[in-house]
Amino acid sequence: MTAPRPLATGAGLLERLMATVRPEFRTGEEFYPPPDSPVFFQGICRIPACTRAVSFSVKGLCTHHYGRWRRAGMPDLEAWILCEDPTTRWRDNPPGCSVARCGRASRGSRPLCARHTEAWQRAGSPDLDQWIATARCDPTRRDDRECLVDGCPWRTDSPSMTLCGRHYIRWRNNGHPNLTSTQMRDWFKVLELRRNPYIRLHDLSQQIRLEIQFGLQRRHDLGTRHTPPSIVSRAVSWIRPAELTSLLDWDEADWLTFHQARPRGLPQHVPRLHPGHPLRAGRLTDR
Ligand SMILES: [Zn+2]
Ligand SMILES: [Zn+2]
Ligand SMILES: [Zn+2]
Structure with a gap:
Protein backbone atom coordinates (compact mmCIF):
# COMPACT_ATOMS: atom_id res chain seq x y z
CA MET A 1 0.00 0.00 0.00
CA GLN A 42 -35.23 7.47 13.01
CA GLY A 43 -37.68 6.88 15.83
CA ILE A 44 -38.75 4.27 18.34
CA CYS A 45 -39.39 0.57 17.73
CA ARG A 46 -42.90 -0.22 16.43
CA ILE A 47 -43.66 -2.49 19.40
CA PRO A 48 -45.62 -0.06 21.64
CA ALA A 49 -44.11 -1.43 24.88
CA CYS A 50 -40.54 -1.24 23.50
CA THR A 51 -38.70 2.02 24.16
CA ARG A 52 -35.59 1.26 22.13
CA ALA A 53 -34.48 3.92 19.65
CA VAL A 54 -34.11 2.73 16.07
CA SER A 55 -31.38 3.89 13.70
CA PHE A 56 -31.27 1.56 10.72
CA SER A 57 -34.59 -0.10 10.97
CA VAL A 58 -36.03 -2.94 8.99
CA LYS A 59 -39.84 -3.05 9.30
CA GLY A 60 -39.64 -0.25 11.89
CA LEU A 61 -38.41 -2.70 14.53
CA CYS A 62 -35.39 -2.45 16.80
CA THR A 63 -32.65 -5.04 16.27
CA HIS A 64 -33.95 -7.13 19.18
CA HIS A 65 -37.51 -7.32 17.88
CA TYR A 66 -36.49 -7.73 14.26
CA GLY A 67 -34.50 -10.78 15.37
CA ARG A 68 -37.48 -12.12 17.31
CA TRP A 69 -39.80 -11.61 14.31
CA ARG A 70 -37.37 -13.46 12.02
CA ARG A 71 -36.94 -16.32 14.51
CA ALA A 72 -40.74 -16.54 14.69
CA GLY A 73 -40.71 -17.36 10.96
CA MET A 74 -41.51 -13.82 9.69
CA PRO A 75 -45.29 -14.07 10.16
CA ASP A 76 -47.76 -11.29 9.29
CA LEU A 77 -46.13 -8.29 10.90
CA GLU A 78 -49.20 -6.44 12.20
CA ALA A 79 -50.62 -9.56 13.87
CA TRP A 80 -47.22 -10.44 15.31
CA ILE A 81 -46.81 -6.93 16.82
CA LEU A 82 -50.16 -7.31 18.61
CA CYS A 83 -48.97 -10.58 20.19
CA GLU A 84 -45.45 -9.41 20.92
CA ASP A 85 -46.47 -6.20 22.69
CA PRO A 86 -47.76 -7.79 25.94
CA THR A 87 -44.74 -10.13 26.03
CA THR A 88 -42.42 -7.15 25.81
CA ARG A 89 -44.41 -5.22 28.40
CA TRP A 90 -44.22 -8.14 30.84
CA ARG A 91 -40.49 -8.67 30.29
CA ASP A 92 -39.35 -5.02 30.37
CA ASN A 93 -41.73 -3.75 33.01
CA PRO A 94 -43.12 -6.71 34.95
CA PRO A 95 -45.94 -6.05 37.39
CA GLY A 96 -45.41 -6.47 41.10
CA CYS A 97 -46.31 -9.64 42.97
CA SER A 98 -50.09 -9.87 43.33
CA VAL A 99 -49.97 -10.81 47.03
CA ALA A 100 -51.12 -7.82 49.07
CA ARG A 101 -48.29 -5.69 50.51
CA CYS A 102 -45.57 -7.97 49.07
CA GLY A 103 -43.70 -5.26 47.16
CA ARG A 104 -41.53 -7.62 45.13
CA ALA A 105 -41.28 -7.99 41.37
CA SER A 106 -43.09 -10.91 39.79
CA ARG A 107 -40.99 -13.70 38.30
CA GLY A 108 -41.72 -15.97 35.39
CA SER A 109 -45.16 -16.15 33.84
CA ARG A 110 -47.20 -15.94 37.08
CA PRO A 111 -48.00 -12.66 38.86
CA LEU A 112 -46.02 -13.82 41.91
CA CYS A 113 -42.54 -13.11 43.28
CA ALA A 114 -40.12 -16.01 43.77
CA ARG A 115 -41.05 -16.39 47.45
CA HIS A 116 -44.78 -16.48 46.85
CA THR A 117 -44.37 -18.80 43.90
CA GLU A 118 -42.65 -21.23 46.29
CA ALA A 119 -45.38 -20.73 48.93
CA TRP A 120 -48.13 -21.34 46.34
CA GLN A 121 -46.35 -24.53 45.18
CA ARG A 122 -45.91 -25.72 48.80
CA ALA A 123 -49.68 -25.27 49.20
CA GLY A 124 -50.19 -27.74 46.35
CA SER A 125 -50.58 -25.21 43.50
CA PRO A 126 -54.29 -24.50 44.14
CA ASP A 127 -56.42 -22.12 42.05
CA LEU A 128 -54.11 -19.13 41.72
CA ASP A 129 -56.68 -16.32 42.01
CA GLN A 130 -58.22 -17.83 45.14
CA TRP A 131 -54.83 -18.40 46.75
CA ILE A 132 -53.75 -14.80 46.00
CA ALA A 133 -57.00 -13.47 47.53
CA THR A 134 -56.24 -15.17 50.85
CA ALA A 135 -52.41 -14.84 50.96
CA ARG A 136 -51.01 -12.14 53.21
CA CYS A 137 -47.60 -10.55 53.64
CA ASP A 138 -46.89 -9.35 57.20
CA PRO A 139 -44.88 -6.11 56.92
CA THR A 140 -43.73 -6.36 60.56
CA ARG A 141 -41.96 -9.66 59.89
CA ARG A 142 -40.36 -8.95 56.57
CA ASP A 143 -36.62 -9.45 56.24
CA ASP A 144 -36.10 -8.23 52.67
CA ARG A 145 -34.81 -4.80 51.65
CA GLU A 146 -35.15 -2.23 48.90
CA CYS A 147 -33.46 -2.97 45.58
CA LEU A 148 -30.27 -0.91 45.29
CA VAL A 149 -30.91 0.19 41.70
CA ASP A 150 -31.92 3.86 41.60
CA GLY A 151 -35.62 4.35 41.00
CA CYS A 152 -36.54 0.65 41.30
CA PRO A 153 -39.77 0.22 43.29
CA TRP A 154 -39.28 -3.46 44.18
CA ARG A 155 -37.92 -5.19 47.26
CA THR A 156 -35.39 -8.02 47.26
CA ASP A 157 -36.30 -11.69 47.71
CA SER A 158 -34.14 -12.07 50.85
CA PRO A 159 -31.98 -9.99 53.25
CA SER A 160 -28.81 -11.35 51.67
CA MET A 161 -29.75 -9.98 48.24
CA THR A 162 -29.17 -6.42 47.09
CA LEU A 163 -31.21 -6.67 43.87
CA CYS A 164 -34.90 -7.28 43.30
CA GLY A 165 -35.89 -10.30 41.24
CA ARG A 166 -36.13 -8.29 38.03
CA HIS A 167 -32.69 -6.68 38.37
CA TYR A 168 -31.15 -9.92 39.61
CA ILE A 169 -32.14 -11.62 36.35
CA ARG A 170 -30.78 -8.74 34.27
CA TRP A 171 -27.49 -8.91 36.22
CA ARG A 172 -27.31 -12.70 35.78
CA ASN A 173 -28.08 -12.53 32.06
CA ASN A 174 -25.45 -9.86 31.40
CA GLY A 175 -22.30 -11.51 32.69
CA HIS A 176 -23.09 -11.32 36.47
CA PRO A 177 -20.02 -9.12 37.27
CA ASN A 178 -18.72 -8.97 40.83
CA LEU A 179 -19.30 -5.31 41.83
CA THR A 180 -19.65 -3.11 44.88
CA SER A 181 -23.01 -1.44 45.47
CA THR A 182 -21.84 1.85 43.94
CA GLN A 183 -20.34 0.07 40.93
CA MET A 184 -23.55 -1.91 40.52
CA ARG A 185 -25.68 1.25 40.36
CA ASP A 186 -23.39 2.70 37.66
CA TRP A 187 -23.33 -0.63 35.81
CA PHE A 188 -27.12 -0.67 35.58
CA LYS A 189 -27.13 2.92 34.28
CA VAL A 190 -24.76 1.90 31.46
CA LEU A 191 -26.80 -1.23 30.78
CA GLU A 192 -29.85 0.98 30.32
CA LEU A 193 -27.99 3.30 27.92
CA ARG A 194 -26.83 0.29 25.88
CA ARG A 195 -30.40 -0.66 25.07
CA ASN A 196 -30.19 1.87 22.24
ZN1 LIG B 1 -38.16 -3.19 20.01
ZN1 LIG C 1 -44.67 -11.77 46.62
ZN1 LIG D 1 -34.80 -3.61 41.22
Whole structure:
Protein backbone atom coordinates (compact mmCIF):
# COMPACT_ATOMS: atom_id res chain seq x y z
CA MET A 1 0.00 0.00 0.00
CA THR A 2 0.99 3.63 -0.37
CA ALA A 3 3.00 5.02 2.51
CA PRO A 4 0.96 7.48 4.59
CA ARG A 5 1.40 11.07 3.51
CA PRO A 6 1.17 13.40 6.47
CA LEU A 7 -1.07 16.34 5.66
CA ALA A 8 -0.96 19.75 7.24
CA THR A 9 -2.99 19.41 10.40
CA GLY A 10 -2.22 22.85 11.75
CA ALA A 11 -0.49 23.59 15.00
CA GLY A 12 -2.26 22.67 18.19
CA LEU A 13 -5.06 20.65 16.57
CA LEU A 14 -5.42 18.49 19.68
CA GLU A 15 -5.79 21.54 21.88
CA ARG A 16 -8.33 23.08 19.51
CA LEU A 17 -10.30 19.85 19.43
CA MET A 18 -10.33 19.76 23.22
CA ALA A 19 -11.63 23.31 23.28
CA THR A 20 -14.25 22.68 20.59
CA VAL A 21 -15.74 19.26 21.30
CA ARG A 22 -18.42 19.74 23.93
CA PRO A 23 -18.61 17.55 27.07
CA GLU A 24 -21.71 15.67 25.87
CA PHE A 25 -19.65 14.37 22.94
CA ARG A 26 -16.46 13.72 24.95
CA THR A 27 -17.87 10.68 26.69
CA GLY A 28 -14.85 8.39 26.74
CA GLU A 29 -14.84 4.98 25.12
CA GLU A 30 -18.57 4.82 24.39
CA PHE A 31 -20.89 7.44 22.93
CA TYR A 32 -24.60 7.14 23.59
CA PRO A 33 -26.43 9.40 21.14
CA PRO A 34 -29.49 11.17 22.53
CA PRO A 35 -32.42 8.83 21.77
CA ASP A 36 -34.55 11.74 20.50
CA SER A 37 -31.94 12.88 17.98
CA PRO A 38 -33.21 12.65 14.38
CA VAL A 39 -29.57 12.62 13.22
CA PHE A 40 -28.68 9.35 14.95
CA PHE A 41 -32.11 7.74 15.13
CA GLN A 42 -35.23 7.47 13.01
CA GLY A 43 -37.68 6.88 15.83
CA ILE A 44 -38.75 4.27 18.34
CA CYS A 45 -39.39 0.57 17.73
CA ARG A 46 -42.90 -0.22 16.43
CA ILE A 47 -43.66 -2.49 19.40
CA PRO A 48 -45.62 -0.06 21.64
CA ALA A 49 -44.11 -1.43 24.88
CA CYS A 50 -40.54 -1.24 23.50
CA THR A 51 -38.70 2.02 24.16
CA ARG A 52 -35.59 1.26 22.13
CA ALA A 53 -34.48 3.92 19.65
CA VAL A 54 -34.11 2.73 16.07
CA SER A 55 -31.38 3.89 13.70
CA PHE A 56 -31.27 1.56 10.72
CA SER A 57 -34.59 -0.10 10.97
CA VAL A 58 -36.03 -2.94 8.99
CA LYS A 59 -39.84 -3.05 9.30
CA GLY A 60 -39.64 -0.25 11.89
CA LEU A 61 -38.41 -2.70 14.53
CA CYS A 62 -35.39 -2.45 16.80
CA THR A 63 -32.65 -5.04 16.27
CA HIS A 64 -33.95 -7.13 19.18
CA HIS A 65 -37.51 -7.32 17.88
CA TYR A 66 -36.49 -7.73 14.26
CA GLY A 67 -34.50 -10.78 15.37
CA ARG A 68 -37.48 -12.12 17.31
CA TRP A 69 -39.80 -11.61 14.31
CA ARG A 70 -37.37 -13.46 12.02
CA ARG A 71 -36.94 -16.32 14.51
CA ALA A 72 -40.74 -16.54 14.69
CA GLY A 73 -40.71 -17.36 10.96
CA MET A 74 -41.51 -13.82 9.69
CA PRO A 75 -45.29 -14.07 10.16
CA ASP A 76 -47.76 -11.29 9.29
CA LEU A 77 -46.13 -8.29 10.90
CA GLU A 78 -49.20 -6.44 12.20
CA ALA A 79 -50.62 -9.56 13.87
CA TRP A 80 -47.22 -10.44 15.31
CA ILE A 81 -46.81 -6.93 16.82
CA LEU A 82 -50.16 -7.31 18.61
CA CYS A 83 -48.97 -10.58 20.19
CA GLU A 84 -45.45 -9.41 20.92
CA ASP A 85 -46.47 -6.20 22.69
CA PRO A 86 -47.76 -7.79 25.94
CA THR A 87 -44.74 -10.13 26.03
CA THR A 88 -42.42 -7.15 25.81
CA ARG A 89 -44.41 -5.22 28.40
CA TRP A 90 -44.22 -8.14 30.84
CA ARG A 91 -40.49 -8.67 30.29
CA ASP A 92 -39.35 -5.02 30.37
CA ASN A 93 -41.73 -3.75 33.01
CA PRO A 94 -43.12 -6.71 34.95
CA PRO A 95 -45.94 -6.05 37.39
CA GLY A 96 -45.41 -6.47 41.10
CA CYS A 97 -46.31 -9.64 42.97
CA SER A 98 -50.09 -9.87 43.33
CA VAL A 99 -49.97 -10.81 47.03
CA ALA A 100 -51.12 -7.82 49.07
CA ARG A 101 -48.29 -5.69 50.51
CA CYS A 102 -45.57 -7.97 49.07
CA GLY A 103 -43.70 -5.26 47.16
CA ARG A 104 -41.53 -7.62 45.13
CA ALA A 105 -41.28 -7.99 41.37
CA SER A 106 -43.09 -10.91 39.79
CA ARG A 107 -40.99 -13.70 38.30
CA GLY A 108 -41.72 -15.97 35.39
CA SER A 109 -45.16 -16.15 33.84
CA ARG A 110 -47.20 -15.94 37.08
CA PRO A 111 -48.00 -12.66 38.86
CA LEU A 112 -46.02 -13.82 41.91
CA CYS A 113 -42.54 -13.11 43.28
CA ALA A 114 -40.12 -16.01 43.77
CA ARG A 115 -41.05 -16.39 47.45
CA HIS A 116 -44.78 -16.48 46.85
CA THR A 117 -44.37 -18.80 43.90
CA GLU A 118 -42.65 -21.23 46.29
CA ALA A 119 -45.38 -20.73 48.93
CA TRP A 120 -48.13 -21.34 46.34
CA GLN A 121 -46.35 -24.53 45.18
CA ARG A 122 -45.91 -25.72 48.80
CA ALA A 123 -49.68 -25.27 49.20
CA GLY A 124 -50.19 -27.74 46.35
CA SER A 125 -50.58 -25.21 43.50
CA PRO A 126 -54.29 -24.50 44.14
CA ASP A 127 -56.42 -22.12 42.05
CA LEU A 128 -54.11 -19.13 41.72
CA ASP A 129 -56.68 -16.32 42.01
CA GLN A 130 -58.22 -17.83 45.14
CA TRP A 131 -54.83 -18.40 46.75
CA ILE A 132 -53.75 -14.80 46.00
CA ALA A 133 -57.00 -13.47 47.53
CA THR A 134 -56.24 -15.17 50.85
CA ALA A 135 -52.41 -14.84 50.96
CA ARG A 136 -51.01 -12.14 53.21
CA CYS A 137 -47.60 -10.55 53.64
CA ASP A 138 -46.89 -9.35 57.20
CA PRO A 139 -44.88 -6.11 56.92
CA THR A 140 -43.73 -6.36 60.56
CA ARG A 141 -41.96 -9.66 59.89
CA ARG A 142 -40.36 -8.95 56.57
CA ASP A 143 -36.62 -9.45 56.24
CA ASP A 144 -36.10 -8.23 52.67
CA ARG A 145 -34.81 -4.80 51.65
CA GLU A 146 -35.15 -2.23 48.90
CA CYS A 147 -33.46 -2.97 45.58
CA LEU A 148 -30.27 -0.91 45.29
CA VAL A 149 -30.91 0.19 41.70
CA ASP A 150 -31.92 3.86 41.60
CA GLY A 151 -35.62 4.35 41.00
CA CYS A 152 -36.54 0.65 41.30
CA PRO A 153 -39.77 0.22 43.29
CA TRP A 154 -39.28 -3.46 44.18
CA ARG A 155 -37.92 -5.19 47.26
CA THR A 156 -35.39 -8.02 47.26
CA ASP A 157 -36.30 -11.69 47.71
CA SER A 158 -34.14 -12.07 50.85
CA PRO A 159 -31.98 -9.99 53.25
CA SER A 160 -28.81 -11.35 51.67
CA MET A 161 -29.75 -9.98 48.24
CA THR A 162 -29.17 -6.42 47.09
CA LEU A 163 -31.21 -6.67 43.87
CA CYS A 164 -34.90 -7.28 43.30
CA GLY A 165 -35.89 -10.30 41.24
CA ARG A 166 -36.13 -8.29 38.03
CA HIS A 167 -32.69 -6.68 38.37
CA TYR A 168 -31.15 -9.92 39.61
CA ILE A 169 -32.14 -11.62 36.35
CA ARG A 170 -30.78 -8.74 34.27
CA TRP A 171 -27.49 -8.91 36.22
CA ARG A 172 -27.31 -12.70 35.78
CA ASN A 173 -28.08 -12.53 32.06
CA ASN A 174 -25.45 -9.86 31.40
CA GLY A 175 -22.30 -11.51 32.69
CA HIS A 176 -23.09 -11.32 36.47
CA PRO A 177 -20.02 -9.12 37.27
CA ASN A 178 -18.72 -8.97 40.83
CA LEU A 179 -19.30 -5.31 41.83
CA THR A 180 -19.65 -3.11 44.88
CA SER A 181 -23.01 -1.44 45.47
CA THR A 182 -21.84 1.85 43.94
CA GLN A 183 -20.34 0.07 40.93
CA MET A 184 -23.55 -1.91 40.52
CA ARG A 185 -25.68 1.25 40.36
CA ASP A 186 -23.39 2.70 37.66
CA TRP A 187 -23.33 -0.63 35.81
CA PHE A 188 -27.12 -0.67 35.58
CA LYS A 189 -27.13 2.92 34.28
CA VAL A 190 -24.76 1.90 31.46
CA LEU A 191 -26.80 -1.23 30.78
CA GLU A 192 -29.85 0.98 30.32
CA LEU A 193 -27.99 3.30 27.92
CA ARG A 194 -26.83 0.29 25.88
CA ARG A 195 -30.40 -0.66 25.07
CA ASN A 196 -30.19 1.87 22.24
CA PRO A 197 -27.59 1.68 19.46
CA TYR A 198 -24.34 3.33 20.55
CA ILE A 199 -20.82 3.90 19.25
CA ARG A 200 -17.71 2.26 20.68
CA LEU A 201 -14.57 4.41 20.62
CA HIS A 202 -12.13 2.20 22.50
CA ASP A 203 -8.49 1.55 21.52
CA LEU A 204 -8.12 4.88 19.75
CA SER A 205 -5.61 7.65 20.43
CA GLN A 206 -6.98 10.68 22.22
CA GLN A 207 -6.75 12.80 19.08
CA ILE A 208 -8.40 10.30 16.75
CA ARG A 209 -11.21 9.85 19.26
CA LEU A 210 -11.67 13.61 19.52
CA GLU A 211 -11.69 13.95 15.73
CA ILE A 212 -14.46 11.35 15.48
CA GLN A 213 -16.33 13.02 18.34
CA PHE A 214 -15.97 16.33 16.54
CA GLY A 215 -17.51 14.71 13.46
CA LEU A 216 -20.42 13.41 15.54
CA GLN A 217 -20.91 16.84 17.08
CA ARG A 218 -20.92 18.44 13.61
CA ARG A 219 -23.49 15.96 12.32
CA HIS A 220 -25.64 16.62 15.37
CA ASP A 221 -25.39 20.40 15.06
CA LEU A 222 -26.08 20.44 11.31
CA GLY A 223 -29.01 18.08 11.84
CA THR A 224 -29.31 17.25 8.16
CA ARG A 225 -27.64 13.87 7.61
CA HIS A 226 -28.75 10.62 9.13
CA THR A 227 -25.77 9.04 10.91
CA PRO A 228 -26.62 5.54 12.15
CA PRO A 229 -24.42 4.44 15.08
CA SER A 230 -23.88 1.06 13.41
CA ILE A 231 -22.29 2.71 10.36
CA VAL A 232 -20.03 4.90 12.50
CA SER A 233 -19.01 1.89 14.60
CA ARG A 234 -18.13 0.01 11.43
CA ALA A 235 -16.02 2.90 10.21
CA VAL A 236 -14.28 3.16 13.60
CA SER A 237 -13.45 -0.54 13.43
CA TRP A 238 -11.55 0.21 10.24
CA ILE A 239 -9.92 3.40 11.53
CA ARG A 240 -8.58 1.50 14.56
CA PRO A 241 -6.08 -0.78 12.76
CA ALA A 242 -4.76 2.12 10.65
CA GLU A 243 -2.97 3.34 13.82
CA LEU A 244 -2.76 6.95 12.65
CA THR A 245 -2.08 10.03 14.71
CA SER A 246 -4.84 11.94 12.95
CA LEU A 247 -7.54 11.17 10.37
CA LEU A 248 -5.90 13.96 8.38
CA ASP A 249 -2.74 11.86 7.94
CA TRP A 250 -4.42 10.17 4.99
CA ASP A 251 -6.59 11.46 2.21
CA GLU A 252 -9.43 9.52 0.62
CA ALA A 253 -7.10 7.73 -1.83
CA ASP A 254 -4.98 6.47 1.08
CA TRP A 255 -8.08 5.15 2.85
CA LEU A 256 -9.22 3.41 -0.32
CA THR A 257 -5.81 1.78 -0.70
CA PHE A 258 -5.74 0.74 2.93
CA HIS A 259 -9.18 -0.85 2.78
CA GLN A 260 -8.96 -2.27 -0.74
CA ALA A 261 -8.24 -5.78 0.50
CA ARG A 262 -11.15 -5.68 2.93
CA PRO A 263 -14.13 -7.71 1.77
CA ARG A 264 -16.90 -5.19 2.32
CA GLY A 265 -15.29 -2.00 0.95
CA LEU A 266 -15.06 1.47 2.41
CA PRO A 267 -17.90 2.75 4.60
CA GLN A 268 -19.93 5.58 3.16
CA HIS A 269 -19.79 8.05 6.04
CA VAL A 270 -16.42 8.06 7.77
CA PRO A 271 -13.56 8.80 7.34
CA ARG A 272 -14.17 10.72 4.13
CA LEU A 273 -12.96 14.24 4.76
CA HIS A 274 -13.53 16.35 1.67
CA PRO A 275 -11.27 19.39 1.18
CA GLY A 276 -13.86 21.73 2.65
CA HIS A 277 -14.44 19.63 5.77
CA PRO A 278 -13.99 21.89 8.80
CA LEU A 279 -11.59 19.44 10.40
CA ARG A 280 -9.37 19.39 7.33
CA ALA A 281 -9.63 23.15 6.89
CA GLY A 282 -8.85 23.72 10.55
CA ARG A 283 -12.12 25.63 11.05
CA LEU A 284 -12.80 24.11 14.42
CA THR A 285 -14.78 27.08 15.61
CA ASP A 286 -17.29 26.35 12.85
CA ARG A 287 -20.17 24.85 14.78
ZN1 LIG B 1 -38.16 -3.19 20.01
ZN1 LIG C 1 -44.67 -11.77 46.62
ZN1 LIG D 1 -34.80 -3.61 41.22
